[in-house]
Amino acid sequence: MARKASNTRKAVVTIAAWSIGFLIFFPILWIIILGFKSEGDAIKTPLQVLFSDWTLQSYHDVQARSNYGRHFWNSVILSVGSTVIALAIAIPAAWSMAFVPGRRTKDLLMWMLSTKMMPAVGVLVPMYLLFRDFGLLDSRIGLVGVLTLINLPIVVWMLYTYFKEIPGEILEAARMDGASLKSEILYVLTPMAVPGIASTMLLNIILAWNEAFWTLQLTTSQAAPLTQFIASYSSPEGLFYAKLSAASTMAIAPILILGWFSQKQLVRGLTFGAVK
Amino acid sequence: MTLTLRALLGATVSLTLAGAAMSETTITVATVNNGDMIRMQGLMDDFYAKHPDIKVEWVTLEENALRQRVTTDIATKGGQFDVLTIGTYEVPIWGKQGWLVSLNDLPAEYDVDDLLPAIRGGLTVDGELYAAPFYGESSMVMYRKDLMEAAGLTMPDAPTWDEIKTAAAAMTDKSAEQYGICLRGKAGWGENMAFLTAMSNSYGARWFDENWKPQFDGEAWKATLTDYLALLNDYGPPGAANNGFNENLSLFQQGKCGMWIDATVAASFVTNPTDSTVADKVGFALAPDTRKGKRGNWLWAWSLGVPAGTQKVDAAKAFVAWATSKEYLEVVAAKEGWANVPPGTRSSLYANPEYQKVPFAQMTLDSINSADPNSPTVDPVPYVGVQFVAIPEFQGLGTAVGQQFSAALAGTMTAEAALAAAQTLVTTEMTRSGYIK
Numbered sequence: 279m280a281r282k283a284s285n286t287r288k289a290v291v292t293i294a295a296w297s298i299g300f301l302i303f304f305p306i307l308w309i310i311i312l313g314f315k316s317e318g319d320a321i322k323t324p325l326q327v328l329f330s331d332w333t334l335q336s337y338h339d340v341q342a343r344s345n346y347g348r349h350f351w352n353s354v355i356l357s358v359g360s361t362v363i364a365l366a367i368a369i370p371a372a373w374s375m376a377f378v379p380g381r382r383t384k385d386l387l388m389w390m391l392s393t394k395m396m397p398a399v400g401v402l403v404p405m406y407l408l409f410r411d412f413g414l415l416d417s418r419i420g421l422v423g424v425l426t427l428i429n430l431p432i433v434v435w436m437l438y439t440y441f442k443e444i445p446g447e448i449l450e451a452a453r454m455d456g457a458s459l460k461s462e463i464l465y466v467l468t469p470m471a472v473p474g475i476a477s478t479m480l481l482n483i484i485l486a487w488n489e490a491f492w493t494l495q496l497t498t499s500q501a502a503p504l505t506q507f508i509a510s511y512s513s514p515e516g517l518f519y520a521k522l523s524a525a526s527t528m529a530i531a532p533i534l535i536l537g538w539f540s541q542k543q544l545v546r547g548l549t550f551g552a553v554k
Numbered sequence: 555m556t557l558t559l560r561a562l563l564g565a566t567v568s569l570t571l572a573g574a575a576m577s578e579t580t581i582t583v584a585t586v587n588n589g590d591m592i593r594m595q596g597l598m599d600d601f602y603a604k605h606p607d608i609k610v611e612w613v614t615l616e617e618n619a620l621r622q623r624v625t626t627d628i629a630t631k632g633g634q635f636d637v638l639t640i641g642t643y644e645v646p647i648w649g650k651q652g653w654l655v656s657l658n659d660l661p662a663e664y665d666v667d668d669l670l671p672a673i674r675g676g677l678t679v680d681g682e683l684y685a686a687p688f689y690g691e692s693s694m695v696m697y698r699k700d701l702m703e704a705a706g707l708t709m710p711d712a713p714t715w716d717e718i719k720t721a722a723a724a725m726t727d728k729s730a731e732q733y734g735i736c737l738r739g740k741a742g743w744g745e746n747m748a749f750l751t752a753m754s755n756s757y758g759a760r761w762f763d764e765n766w767k768p769q770f771d772g773e774a775w776k777a778t779l780t781d782y783l784a785l786l787n788d789y790g791p792p793g794a795a796n797n798g799f800n801e802n803l804s805l806f807q808q809g810k811c812g813m814w815i816d817a818t819v820a821a822s823f824v825t826n827p828t829d830s831t832v833a834d835k836v837g838f839a840l841a842p843d844t845r846k847g848k849r850g851n852w853l854w855a856w857s858l859g860v861p862a863g864t865q866k867v868d869a870a871k872a873f874v875a876w877a878t879s880k881e882y883l884e885v886v887a888a889k890e891g892w893a894n895v896p897p898g899t900r901s902s903l904y905a906n907p908e909y910q911k912v913p914f915a916q917m918t919l920d921s922i923n924s925a926d927p928n929s930p931t932v933d934p935v936p937y938v939g940v941q942f943v944a945i946p947e948f949q950g951l952g953t954a955v956g957q958q959f960s961a962a963l964a965g966t967m968t969a970e971a972a973l974a975a976a977q978t979l980v981t982t983e984m985t986r987s988g989y990i991k
Contacts, residue, residue, distance in 0.1 A: 318829030321804040343592065402626060410632045494619060495626060498582055498634045499611045512616035513587040516819075517803070517829065 306530070312523035313337065320519040336524035344507055346528060353503035353532075355418055356493070357486035360425035361479055364433045367426075369475070372437035373463055377446055387438065390431040398428075398491045409496055416498045424496065425486045433482055440474025441467070473546045480540050487533045504529040579869040580609045581636035584624050586617050586856060588819075590689050590896040591639065593886065594877060600885045601876050608869045617744075628653045631863035636870040638859050640685060642676040642927065645857060646944040649679035655860040655867055656682040657874065664875050668900045670919075673855045676927040676938070685857035686878040689819075690898025692921035693752060693851045695839040696806065696824055697813040698832060701725045701732075715756070715781060715842045715850075718813065722789035725812030734789035736811035737782070740798040741960035743952025748852055748941040749815070750959060751952075754778040756843045756850035758932040761943050761980075766936060766989040770955075770977040779959060779969045786963060795964040807831060815841060815850075818921055821914035822893060838917040840924065846932050852941035853925035855898065898922050947987050954979055 311327065312320045319330035340346070375383050405424070406415075414420030444467065452466040468475065490505040497506060508529050511522040537544070585591045595612055602608075613635070615623060620639070627634045628648065640648070648654050658681075660666060666674075666683065673690045677683060695718070697709050705724035710717060722734030738749045751761070759774035769775060786794045789812075791805055799816060803823055806814045807830040814820070827833040841851030858877055860870040876882060880902055886895045892909050897918050903909050904919045930940045937943040942952065955976040962972035984990045 316829075318807070321800065322808065343595070403630065406626055406630050406632060410630060415632055415634055494615075495623060498584075498613050502613070506613075506615070509616055509619050510587055510614035512619075516588055516800075517823065518587065 306534075309523045309526050312519055313527045314524075315520050317517035317520045320523070321517065336520040337528070339521055340511070340524050340528065344510065344525070346507065349502060349504045349507040349529075350532070352418065352497075352501055353487055353505075353529075356421055356425055356501075356503055357483045359418070359422040360429065360486045361482040363422065363426045364430050364482055365475065365479060368430060368433040368437050368478075369468065370463065371434050372441050373467060375434075375438050376441035376444075377449060387435065390434060394428075394431055402495060405492075406495070415496060416501050418501045421493060421496055421501055421503075424492050425489060428489070428492070429482050429485050432485070433478055436478045436481070437471070437474065440471050440478075443474075444470055473543065476540075476543045477546070480536070480544050484533055484537065578607055578609050579866055580611055581864075581866050581869050581873060582611045582613060582634065583637040583639070583858075583873065584613045584615070584620060584635045585639040586620055587614050588856070589822075589894075591856070593890060593894065594688075594882075597882075597885055597889060600882075601873065604876065605869075605872055608872060610873065628861050628863065633861075633863040633865065635861060636864040636866045637873055638861055639688070639856055640859050641857070642673075642853065642855050643939065643942050643944055643948070645677045645685045645859065646679050646938050647946055648859070649682065649684035653862050654684040655862055655864075655871075656684060657686055657860070657871065658683055660686070660871065660875050664879060665902075668880065668902050670899060670901060670922060672853060672922055672925055672927070673899060676853060676855060677857055685859035686874050687855040687857045687899040688878055689896035690853070690855040690922055691818045692853050692898070692918065692925055693749070693816055693841050694818055694821075694917055694921045695813055695815050695841060696820060697721070697837050697839065698725065698809075698811075698835050699837040700835045701812050702837070709837055709839050712840045712849075713842045715844055718815075718842045719781070719785060719789075722785060722813060726789040731810055732812070733791045733805070733810055734812045735785055736791055736797065736802040736805050736814045737786055737794070738798055738802065738816065739786060739790075739794040739960060739963050740796055740801075741953065741956040742798075743942065743949050743956060745798050745956060746960055746963075747952045747956040750778065750782060750956075752841070752852040752941040753782060753850040755848045755931040755940065756841070756846065757781075758844070758846045758848070760931045760933055760935050762936060762984075762989075764934055764936050766984055768977055768980040768984065770973045770980065775973055776969070779962065779973060782959075783963060783969055795960050817854075818897070818914065818918040821918070825913065838914050840917070840921055848930070848932055849921075849924050851921050851925055853922060853927055854941070945989075947983060951980055951983055954983075 313336055314332045314334065315327060315330055316333055316335060319327060322330065375387065409415045409420055412420070414423075448470070449462055449466060452462050457466065487503075488505070490509075493503050493505045494509060497503070508522070508525050511518055511525045591614070598610060601610070621644070624635065624638050624640070626632070628638070645654070660683075669687060670690065673687045674683065677685045677687060695709070695713065699709075702709055702721060702725070705721070707721055707724055709721065713721075718735070724734070726732065726734035738746045740746055754760070754775060757774045757778045759772065759778050760769050762768060791797070791810065797805075799820070802811065802814055802816060803820060805811050806820075806824055809832045814824075821836075821838060824830050824836050825833050830836075841849045843849045858874045860867060860874060864870055878899065880900060883895050883900065883903055887908070892906075893912050895903065895909065897903070897915070904915065909915055925940045927938050927940050929935075937945060939948075942948055958967070958972040958975045958979075961967045962969050967975075981990070
């Protein structure tokens, strides 16, 4: 029988949850506020910032100076492209590890994860030389490949965890009914794992959208996504907070909206299998 | 029939030739996000009118991101950029490595002899000009004339550090959040170490002796650091160890600093009435000295260089020659006014009567002229650079030493301990790198 929570306890928990949520969201909120201030006001004390005039000047300046559309489409292509390819590779890989594990499956999973432990800058020069020799510098194809590879371990791990929760007997039953391997994965496993696949997909899109090391190092103009759009507004000497904030808001807005509308799916997927 | 064929052939050849002549070369320019560079992007019509066959793509990045990005590309000969915006730190190192194309063959009308000698000297290696200066800067004292007057003091045009200390004491009223002096305290080779290395020159200190032996255990460095810490601890704002250019700019514009010693480019910000509450109360003076023959100001120039890996050398040089020409300065003046012309590169600009009316013009020129990158301090040194040492190891060393000095300012270690730690870590690195045998 569930314990009956007192009203006071409920209120405390609610206030605590909202406070923590507000604290986490505050930096983003502050960026959004600064984007609507003049450069002079943006560097004042927080109270002065809040009560100063609101303006769209920074958005106007950013629009006039940069090609937002090109950066936006590059971000969409890179994040969606790398996610689709990663899922196409990871779903069969995770199926095999979850339902027909070998003696070394656990080691293989750990090895895949270990590739995430090396600092990216450690392989910058060899990667750059490879890209140069294959003519992939400043190309979307090259970057989709890199983003797929760097996020693949996480995608495989997440899908593996979700698939492990699905009873193997259901797949066996499908096989007894004469389902081929392809049909088993496509028509039996995938529909059952939709919440898990959806949350993996969303998380991977967010990770690829926010990736700011390789996207800055391997692009110049044609394939440059929104990360470079943001980076172009930072400066060690001069007033830039308002324009940088406006550019950041424009860059994170699409992914914030995507996250907002898919939060149910995200939470459902991320807690999938957590409660028996 | 033959005639028709000939006519067709002739027309085809003419069209092909015309097409080749009209073919467009696209060059990619890597640049930093500062006002002068952004302004240039808005004035490209003049360049396109003169060079209709060249198109320019811009890649604008924050200074440190640009440095890392461009270094990777030039070291691997990636060929992603045709023109690079680089500072006086990179030019001597990259020029020696053969990574930059010599600009000695720029056309006569470019008038290379018009470039300010101090700036040109910092961009020349073994007689070859490896980058053309787009704008130059030094550092100087910006002070509140009203506060000085209220304290009954007058700021000399060329003050000493003792006079700065006296003025700082007189202008400080911590209860009213009024601080006598604001200086860089944030750790970094381009942050507190740019200021402290320049300051140390005026005390007769140096990073290395002629045999590359670090000098942080000497009296000159001890005096530099002790005075710097005393100034900021006694008369500086709270949390000075976290302050860089932008934080101090904010404090000064809000009227909280009596003095600020920093880049000459700041003059246009603090005198701009839109952003600054003290715009009409700011005076300028040369960076201080200790009467040893060197002043505590730095020298920096953002310059345009052509990487050796580019396939479009001619188009790149045409752009560099345009962007750093006398004519470009006139284009900016005509469209944006003389106060917005990129400063610190050409003698002719400072001879122009219109430009002489800009309040900080003469002080900027005097500051630039008083720095010598080839002889930065009192005693001889084996390196080039006023507020840096132009060796590849300096970025790491400067930041590591800067962290020690920033810690001393934050009060987590003493000045003596910070200097001893600096001496040890620099000696270790210089020995490992083969400078000390």
